[in-house]
């Protein structure tokens with residue numbers, strides 16, 4: 001479907017993308033995940049036609065689109081900042097793309113209302129965008145992209161300006177909309193949880209390189225390297241039987257009959273979960289427990305645990 005072949009992007013001396021090759025399947029939601037500055041937005045800009053790569057090609061359904069300007073591509077982008085026109089109504093914002101393509105006013109109005117309904121904003125066409133909440137503005141931005149019926153929807157950190165609770169709700173809504181309409185989406189985020197929860201496949205990047213592409217379970221349970229184990233699994237180093245290993249907190253399991261014995265050095269309450277710090281052989285391990293399951297040993301108490309690698 002959408003395919004990046006050996007894409008390299010230079011900004012002056014900086015190599016923002018180094019020989020990136022990646023292929024999206026029709027109807028899937030693929031996420032580019034990596035720390036800030038790793039090249040995710042650059043990849044999206046190349047896909048949308050906003051940036052010409054220094055080297056390499058982009059194909060859509062077998063046709064090369066590398067040099068095609070954004071308005072001639074069957075792609076649409078939802079930006080982090082929404083980029084809505086503040087003086088226009090929600091409906092005018094949504095139908096803008098159709099209007100500049102010469103669609104008659106009636107058709108613009110009808111389609112804007114239809115697509116606003118799809119994103120949960122029926123009856124909002126005449127509201128000014130300034131009167132809308134952050135979440136509603138994000139929905140308008142999504143509707144504005146969907147009205148163009150793109151072959152590929154590009155989403156660049158679309159939820160980062162929303163509060164934590166709304167982010168979780170919106171990511172579920174985006175996922176449902178994408179699934180039910182079978183839209184192909186390339187989604188950018190630096191948030192591991194968001195990537196794991198929303199994607200069919202995740203592509204993990206660092207410093208302009210793609211390290212691993214796989215299902216959320218694959219990249220979490222079988223990371224290709226220590227960077228991914230650390231970045232996605234929140235792993236920490238432990239020396240076990242003389243060997244350095246990276247261990248995730250969910251692999252350290254307190255249990256009365258556990259094979260190891262350490263000392264509870266502290267606990268951090270996180271709401272649903274509690275993280276324990278366990279001192280063991282001059283190392284500090286982290287274990288994660290469900291708050292409702294937690295038995296409460298006193299700080300300093302001895303704790304037994306297993307390490308499930």
Ligand code: ADP
Nearest residue numbers: 011014016034035036037038039040041042043
């Ligand atoms: P991400 O989206 O993963 O945060 P970007 O693709 O925005 O990363 O940026 C990748 C690298 O390219 C970063 O080091 C960033 O500072 C640099 N960069 C991005 N845009 C420009 C630009 N217009 N000019 C110069 N450097 C840039």
